[in-house]
Amino acid sequence: MLLTVTTTHQPATDLGYLLHKHPDRVQSFSQSFGTVTVFYPESTDERCTAALMLDVDPVRLARSRGKNTPDFSLAQYVNDRSYAASSLLGVAMADVFSTARSGRCRSRQDLADSAIPLEIAVPVLPCRGGAEVAHRLFGPLGWTVEAEPIPLDEAFPEWGDSRYVRLRLTGVVRLADALNQLYVLLPVLDESKHYWQGPDEIDKLMRSGEGWLATHPEADLITRRYLGRQGVLTRVALARLAELGDDVEGAIAPAEDEDVLQPAERRVPLNAQRHEAVQQLLLELRARSVIDLGCGAGQLLDRLVTTPSFTRIAGSDVSTRSLQHAARRLHVDRMSERQAERVQLFQGALTYEDERYSGYDAAVLMEVVEHIDPPRLGALERVVFGTAKPGAVIVTTPNAEYNMRYEGLVGMRHPDHRFEWTRDQFAEWSDRVAATYGYAVERRGIGDLDDVVGAPTQMAVFTTKEGAND
Template sequence: MLLTLTTTHRPATDLGHLLVKHPDRVQSFDLPAGAAHVFYPEADEARCTAALLVEVDPLKLGAGRGRRQATAPEGFTLGQYVNDRPYAASSLLSSALAKVFRSALRGESRDRAELAATAIPLTVRVPVLRCRGGADLAVRVFAPLGWTVTATPIPLDETYPEWGDSRYVDLTLTGTLRLADALNHLYVLLPVLDDAKHYWVAPDEVDKLLRAGSGWLADHPERGLITRRYLAHRRALAGTALARLAELRLADEPDADDSIDPTADDAGDPRRVPLAAQRREAVLAALRDSGASRVVDLGCGGGALLTALVADRRFTEVVGVDVSDRALGLAARRLRLDRLPERQRDRIHLRQSALTYRDDRLRGYDAAVLMEVVEHLDPPRLPALEDAVFGHARPGTVVVTTPNVEYNVRYEGLAPGRFRHADHRFEWTRAEFAAWVRRVAAAHGYTATVAGVGDADPELGAPTQIAVLTRDDRKEETTR
C-alpha cells in the first residue's frame, strides 16, 4: 500500500526536516505485519514528495489473527492470507504512519519548529483505499477539515466497464494545513473509511482517538460515524468517546459562565457587579478561608478563574485542568504564560484531563474548584466525577458552584423550562443541590456548607448556588 505527501512550500525540501526523514536516503522500518519504507520520488526547492510504502506479510498478519479482529471481512478459510490488506490502504497504513512519522504527528520538529506550526500547501494521494460507503463518504469526512477532495472510484475491470465500480477509490486531498493536522486526519480517517481494523480494539483506543482528533473531531459533522467506525462498532467504547467529545465541545467555550446574567440588563448602573464576577469572588473567598495554597481549577475552560488565582500570591501553585487542548491554549494566552517571568510562570500548570476519569496527577492538592461545571455533564456521568474528584483526588477542600434553576423565572427572555446555557444537561433546585452535596460529603468523608451567590430573591433564593466541602481529616488538621 502506498501514500504520497507533496508540498510546494519553499524550500520544499524542508518537508524532510518536518518528517525527520532525509530526502537523499531510503529508510526502512520493521512493522509487526511487515515493513515500511520512506523515500522521495522528487525533492527540490519548488516541489518535494515523500512516499510511504508499506509491505504487508500475509503470513505475519495471519499469525496474529487469534488476538486480532479478522483481516478478511468476507470470512473464508484462507481469508487471513488471501485478502486486499497488502495493497489497499487501511488501519495497517495508519499504524505505519504512527510509527514512522511519530514526531511529525505530534507537531514537533527540532530543526523547523516554526514551520511545524505553520499551515503549508499539501497534496496527499492514496492510490488504492478501500472505502465502505463510496467516494461520497470520503468527501463527507475530509472536506469539513479544509481539504479539497477528489475520490475517484476504481472500476472492477477497465476492460469491462459495465461491471461497475469496485469498493476502492483513488483518493487525492489538497489543502493548506499544518503537517501534524494532515497526518492526524489520515491516522484516524483511513481506517474509518476502510471500516475493518486489523487488530483488536481495546479501551485505550478511545484515548488514541481523542489525541489524534484533538482540535477537529469534537466539531466534525460526522463525528458519530467516525467514532463508531474507528472503535470497530464497539458500542460501549463509542459511547465513552462521544461523551468525552461532548465535554470537549463544552470546554472549547472561553468561559463556563451562564449565557444570561440577571445583572446584564442593568448596564446603566455602573455599581452593579456582574454575576460572573460575584461568583469568582465567592470562590476566591472560600479558598482563602480554607487556607489553601495549592489549588486546582477543574474544568478551567479559557482561564477566567485562573487569572484571578494567579493574581493572589497566597496561592503558591495554581493548576488548570481541562479535557480540551483548545481551552488550555486559550487559558495560556489569557494568562500570557509566554510573557511571565520564570518565577511567576513556575506557579502555573495547565494539564489535560477528563474530569470523569481518575488522574493521579490531581492528588494531594489543598483545594479544587468545580465552578459551573457539574451541570454540563449528563446525570449518569456524575458518579464518575464524584469518584474521580472526591474519592480519588481527595483535595482538602472542594468548592462547587452551579445555577439555581428556581431563579430562572427572573431572567427576561428565557422561555419557561429552558436552561440558562444551551449546553446545560440539568439545573438543580436549591433542595436538589443541597441533597447532592450532603450525599457526596457523607460518602467521601467531607463536611459541607451551602450558600447563595448574587442578589437573592426572598422566595427564589440567589441565582447561583455554592457549596464548600471540607475533608474531615483536613478540618481536624486545621483545628490543631
C-alpha cells in the same frame, strides 16, 4: 500500500525536518505485518514529496492474529491488504511518523506549528459508502477532496465501480494535524481494523482527534466506524467528545448505515449545557467585562460576543493553535472596528502573573483546573484569585463520582486530565481558596442530576464582597 505527502512550501525540502526522515535516504522499518519504506521521489526547494510504502507480508500477518480471531480460511492470505490503504497503513504511519504526529520539531518548530500547503495522495483506498463519504469526512477539515471511483474492470465499464477510490487531498494544513486525521480516517473509510479493539482505542481516538473531531459534523459516524460499532466503546467516546466540543450528536450517517444508526433521543450535550449555565450565571452576576481563562477554541467567547450586555470580552489560552481556532470562530478578521475593540485574544499561562488578566468583572475557568499538575495549582490560585482578583470567578470541573455512570469508562474522562475531584474534594478546595483570598463561594451542578453521585459537572461561583457590577 502507498501514501505520498507533498509540499510546495519553500524550501520544500524542510518536509524532511518535519517528518524526521532525510530526503537523501531510503529508510526501512519492520512491522509485525510487513515492512515500511520511506523515500523521496522528488526533493527540490520548490517541491518535495515523501512516500510511505507498506509491503504487507500475508503470512506474517496471519501468524500475528490472535487465537480467538475467526478463521476465514484462505481469506487471511488472499485479500486486498497488499495494495489497499487500511488500518495497517494507519498503524505503520503512526509508528514511522510518530514524532511528526506529535507536532515536535526542534530545528523547525515554527514551521511545525504552521499550516503549510500539502498534497496527500492514496492511490487505492477502500471507501464504504463511495466517494461522497470521503468528501464528507475530509471536506470539513479544510481539504479540497478528489475521490475518483476505481472501476471494477476498465475493460468492462458496464460492471460499474468497485468499492475503492483514488484519493487526493490538497489544502493548507499543519502537517501533524494532517497525519492524525489520516490515522483516524483511513480505517474509518475502510470500516475495518486488523486488530482487536479494547478501551484503549478510545484514548487513541481522543489523542489523534484532538482539536478537530469534537466539532466535526460527522463525529458520530467517525466514532462509530473507528470503534467497530462496539456499542459500549462508542457511547463512552461520544460522551467524552461531548465534554470537549459542540453538538456531536447531529451527524448524518450514510444510507447504508441507517439500519444500524437508529435516531436516538435528542439530548442537549453536557458541553452545551455547561456553556449555557456559565453564560446565564454571568448575566445573573450582571458582569459587563469577562475574561475566559483557558478559552480553547472560543466556544464560550462566541456566545458572549453575541450578547450586547458584555461590553468587554477577552480570551486567553496557552495554546496558539487554540487561539487561532478561536479567532476563526469569532471571525476576528471580519469584525468592525467597534467590535474589534470589544474583543481581545492573547496567549498566556495561568501559572504566571500577567497584568492582562486584571480588571474584569468576572473570570471563567471552564474545565481548566483538571489540566493543571496538582503542584502548580497553588500558582494558578495566586495568579487568578490573588493578583488578577476579578469580582467573580466561575470554575467548572468534572465530578469524578459521576464517572461510574459512563458505561465502559476506564480511568479519567480525558487523557490530559491530571486529576478529577469528587464533590467533597472540590468543596474542600473551593472553600480553602475562598477563605485564603477573601471570596464567598457557592457550588452548583450542571447536567443530569443523579441521586447517588450528583451531576456530571460541578461548578463553584466565587464572589468578592463587591461582586460583579451592580
